[in-house]
Amino acid sequence: MSIRHRTARKRGACLIAALTAAISLSSPHAKAAEPSPPRFTDGFGLQVTSQPRWADENHRTFLFSVSTNQVPTPTLLEGQEPGRHTVVVTLPAGYDPSVRYPVQYYLHGHPDRPDAQWNQRVVENATRDVPLITVQPNGSGRGWYSNWVTPGAAGPQNWETFHLEQVIPFVDANLSTVATREGRAIVGHSMGGFGALHYAEHRPDLFSYAGSFSGGLDLQNSEIRAAVAASSVNPGSGTPTVGADAIFGPPIWPFDGVWNAQSPAQHVESLRGMGVALYTGNGGDLTVNPIQAVLENRARETALVTASHLTAAGIPFHLSDYGDGSGWAPGCTGKHADEACVQADMNHFVGLITRRS
Template identity: 30%
Template sequence: MKSLVFALAAAILPAAVIAQTNPDQVKEDFKPSSLNQPGQEYPQVNSQGYARFKIIAPSADSVRVSLGLGGRGGTKLKQMPDSTWMGTTEGPLDEGFHYYNVRIDGGKFNDPGALNYYGSVRWESGIEIPAHDQDFYALKNVPHGQVVQVLFPSPSTNTSRRAFVYTPPGYDGHAKKNYPVLYLQHGWGEDETAWSNQGRANLIMDNMIAEGKTLPFIIVMTYGMTNDVKFGGIRSFKIEPFQTVLTEELIPYIDANFRTIAKSSHRAMAGLSMGGMETHTITLNKPDVFSWYALMSGGIYTPEEIKDKSKVKLIFQSCGSKERPDAVKNSTAALKAAGINAVSYISENTAHEFLTWRRSLRELAPLLFR
């Protein structure tokens, strides 16, 4: 229950943390966000991390941009002489990716200037604040793997379900080589597109493989929701239906259709936020299926929960420094004291947001399947 409470507390943290700054100190070096629709000038970001928005709504009475998980917080826009609405955040945003939406006269809309990403149980606009360490998830001139969509049969849900599968560079050219697999879960309100779109998991892996920092492995990303849970009602989520989909339907499908090493010793499960809660529960329920566990802003393990240490090759736990780092550190220390291979990672100056989880994947990948 401690890990569930931790995940619930983390899930309600705003993703975009804004510090108050004197407007006179804002640098006028704004440039279009890297996540804008083709040819769109707004939204823009500057070198300090401020964001500036421009919305065309000439007949509106009020326009506000809401940033963060669930759209909390906001920036009021002011109507300009040309009838457009413009405004700049009161302070710099955390580095990395943020969801946002536009409130026009109380209605919720997406920004026509920005690309959309599935989060908060809807397609939201996205903005990227360049990070000082963004090189590790940048698109580079290196060999690239493939992210392919698969539809796998799911008798338990009486349909076919979707997953995205990352295969590393060289997979198609090494017909006799089999690979370990990481099953990587998204957070609440997101879906199976999150880790490759918002998280850039494939680019992180491509770059690390090219630099020799990690072994190549397959990543499988699927939708983790099998029952209807509204925001604030996560305690009513039942793990059993998704556990059946994952362990009895998806894993056999992946092992039958991709060149995997179909052993628990070469199978990992990880997840962010609610995906961490799923990882925590399923790995404990199914100790013969996975040997590598990772929670990213998604709770903690206790030594008492690990019934057979010989089955666990690694427990990785992480969060942002603006979340609950002491809980992660203390849990990891307790696991180590109990003779379990455990590693913690704290992402500096980030909260419950994708830069935390991008960095977490960067730290986790080199540890897997060694």
């Protein structure tokens, strides 16, 4: 295992101050009555299509759904409803509407969904004793957290606009949040790791910390291009399928300008002044679960390219390059969608943004 730390000192200080304020205003010994989930009001281009409902009897995580004209017809995974976007919110224990809480946005991977139970477990475990709200918006099986270039018959697929200009202000209007850059962090796994850095680079005014768990960060990498294009035409990524050029345009030179322009690895300058954290394994034993091993191995290459650009720009960052995972967390095998690895990533990231690590 190799772990390199390049932690940005003094980054995320205001986010930590917000957390400290939340702790001081809420008694750790108070036992609140069983709460009802909040009710949400339409706004910012979103219409509430189902009000919040608890995910389970623990009363920390709830789900609701919205419709939006920015992505009116997302491609669907099994069990998803046409035109409806599920959003999952995990509240801190003892959530008090009179207290303002920082928010962490967690972007799921491909072909995952925000209401997958493993995502709930990872978030709840990492934030159990932390006064922090976590929001997981729908990114579809293949949304790639981008405004698509040529969606064709799929209709508008403006995922970036949906999330940054609609979901974030909507959450701030309906929950008791610290509604400033200093009160927000963003992180994601795989496709979501791409999305987290992509969003942070496009809107550094919104986030004080950004992180990637095994993200495909380098769109100039031919293997990542092949993976994105394959996700477009693969029915397993959602139905109906779309063209290989739907998201970023043609992936070949000289028509690949959008791919180059939207690649987080090469456009790190706007992350200056923000906390940045990258996490990756090397895939471990390539003979065991070889698909997930290769995916992680290739994602690692994009993390290293991103790290090299951050270093060249003089931007401090944290890198956990944990190899086969044996020294990172019990049960972590260094593979791409290994829950034990992602759990350890999330634990560490939450520790960074709360300065508990």
